[in-house]
Amino acid sequence: MALGVDTPEGRYEIIIEPGLLGRLGTELDRRGLSGRVVLITNTTVAALYGEALERALPEAAVIAIPDGEQYKALDTIRLIYDQFVEVGLDRSGIVVAFGGGVLGDTAGFAAATYMRGVSLAQMPTTLLSMVDSSVGGKVGVDLPQGKNLVGAFKQPKVVLIDPEVLQTLPGRELQCGMAEVIKHGLIADEGLFNEVLDLHQPPNWFDYQVQNPRPYFEALTRLLPRSIQVKINLVEEDPFEHNVRAFLNLGHTFGHAVEQASGYRWLHGQAVGLGLVAAARLSQRLGLCDSALVERVEAITQAVGLPQHLDDDLNPDAIYAAMSTDKKWRGGRSRFVLLEGMGKPTMVENVAQSDVIAVLESLK
Ligand SMILES: NC(=O)c1ccc[n+]([C@@H]2O[C@H](COP(=O)([O-])OP(=O)(O)OC[C@H]3O[C@@H](n4cnc5c(N)ncnc54)[C@H](O)[C@@H]3O)[C@@H](O)[C@H]2O)c1
Ligand SMILES: [Zn+2]
Missing domain, CATH: 1.20.1090.10 (Dehydroquinate synthase-like - alpha domain)
Structure with a gap:
């Protein structure tokens, strides 16, 4: 099942299909999103889905950030940029954000700003991120002074939703x-x-x-x-x-x-x-x-x-x-x-x- 989203920068699709995680590599290839793939996730989600992700995207570089709103912060963005440089991400590559809204906002902001923007695919894994934060293009991080004070609009190339992952959600x-x-x-x-x-x-x-x-x-x-x-x-x-x-x-x-x-x-x-x-x-x-x-x-x-x-x-x-x-x-x-x-x-x-x-x- 696919929904289309029209944005000022063009149209992208939201795909909702049980089992999509297993076909992640194929889904990206089909859309021509096949440069250097950098997958960003967090440690909680990696513990649950790391092996499945590895099977689906064997060539991808993986960055696992710590879990929690307190890591939706500029310090984390800095660490992500370092990893981007280290694994050789350039403007032909793609960042895949696999996690809840905290992860999607953080990884999305890194993708929106690194080299003035690299391609982004969102793979939301919480109910909130599926129905809310992965749609609409808002990405960003918190400052100690308040939530979501730094951000950007960054439309993804595609949003991939595998409802099966909701079964592990608390x-x-x-x-x-x-x-x-x-x-x-x-x-x-x-x-x-x-x-x-x-x-x-x-x-x-x-x-x-x-x-x-x-x-x-x-x-x-x-x-x-x-x-x-x-x-x-x-x-x-x-x-x-x-x-x-x-x-x-x-x-x-x-x-x-x-x-x-x-x-x-x-x-x-x-x-x-x-x-x-x-x-x-x-x-x-x-x-x-x-x-x-x-x-x-x-x-x-x-x-x-x-x-x-x-x-x-x-x-x-x-x-x-x-x-x-x-x-x-x-x-x-x-x-x-x-x-x-x-x-x-x-x-x-x-x-x-x-x-x-x-x-x-x-x-x-
Ligand atoms: N960008 C937007 O438009 C927008 C809109 C609404 C909310 N947000 C942001 O979204 C964030 C909240 O997102 P959230 O509610 O998804 O919280 P979250 O990202 O913190 O996820 C909640 C918890 O569930 C874990 N988790 C994620 N997927 C899982 C899975 N499949 N199985 C087991 N555990 C899993 C996470 O690691 C985390 O511990 C806030 O930072 C908020 O500001 C952004
Ligand atoms: Zn809300």
């Missing part, structure tokens, strides 16, 4: 990716939203996964193209985030603030899951949508197992303070993506602080 990471899938449903695809809810019906998808994982992953594989298509549509319409692409920030103003206020104890997807509930409650409070929509968002995040409440030590004032440093709050004016209904996102500015605090209080 359940918590799968839940985090599901928060973004739910977000895509809320922004633009009610059918997708309903399918996610069906997939996570009782007793509980964790039990379901343990007892018989196969049907779960098969159904999940069918949802991937549908979720990715929502992001494709928005980035095609607005590649450099001047307008509608910002709808992808639904739940993220709350989410980023919760992540930050918790000292990054909360994972991004967990914070976004609760952020979606917060955005729905704020929408209702401002009279944009009815309570039925709020209940649907609460029901789906609960079914997936995402958090429903703030921890006791997270107080609304601290979260509001973190929110007001959001780089998207131009000139201190608050800015939220809210919902006028299912599939009807809207941008609202200058929301009163008291309304936001009231919503945060309701999440305790």
Whole structure:
């Protein structure tokens, strides 16, 4: 199954096929991507898939960086450049990024900047990176002062998705990716939203996964193209985030603030899951949508197992303070993506602080 993405620099494909990992070399060759191949992965993923990668790409140079957001940093980029020089990567070569969003952002930034840009293929291995970070061309690293402060737009030559690799992903990471899938449903695809809810019906998808994982992953594989298509549509319409692409920030103003206020104890997807509930409650409070929509968002995040409440030590004032440093709050004016209904996102500015605090209080 292939989806096309039109970008200002041309078109590339996203291929979604179980077993793609085993055919990685052939897939690159078929697209004429056959110069020096440098595969970048991390140590966790290498331990799981190193041998399969070696069989699929025997000639490739392999760079395995340490695992973790703290390595999405300029120091790592410097080490990657050293390796690029050492293995003789030049502008005829290609970088293959095999890992989650942290790896894809880091390896993608190295590829975007080395020799003013070498070709990049993304092979995302987490649910979040499959449906979100590998699509849209944003790459970059963090600074000690804040996340994603250094970056570039770098369109890949191809995105290769092998859904089979999701089977080794820790359940918590799968839940985090599901928060973004739910977000895509809320922004633009009610059918997708309903399918996610069906997939996570009782007793509980964790039990379901343990007892018989196969049907779960098969159904999940069918949802991937549908979720990715929502992001494709928005980035095609607005590649450099001047307008509608910002709808992808639904739940993220709350989410980023919760992540930050918790000292990054909360994972991004967990914070976004609760952020979606917060955005729905704020929408209702401002009279944009009815309570039925709020209940649907609460029901789906609960079914997936995402958090429903703030921890006791997270107080609304601290979260509001973190929110007001959001780089998207131009000139201190608050800015939220809210919902006028299912599939009807809207941008609202200058929301009163008291309304936001009231919503945060309701999440305790
Ligand atoms: N570029 C964008 O547009 C964009 C969009 C959203 C998020 N992001 C970025 O993505 C990052 C988060 O990505 P993520 O959620 O994928 O986290 P991640 O990359 O940290 O991966 C989560 C964990 O899963 C492990 N892992 C990856 N694939 C695995 C597999 N198949 N089996 C077992 N373990 C596996 C990783 O090693 C890691 O420990 C953040 O840095 C965020 O800023 C970027
Ligand atoms: Zn997100």
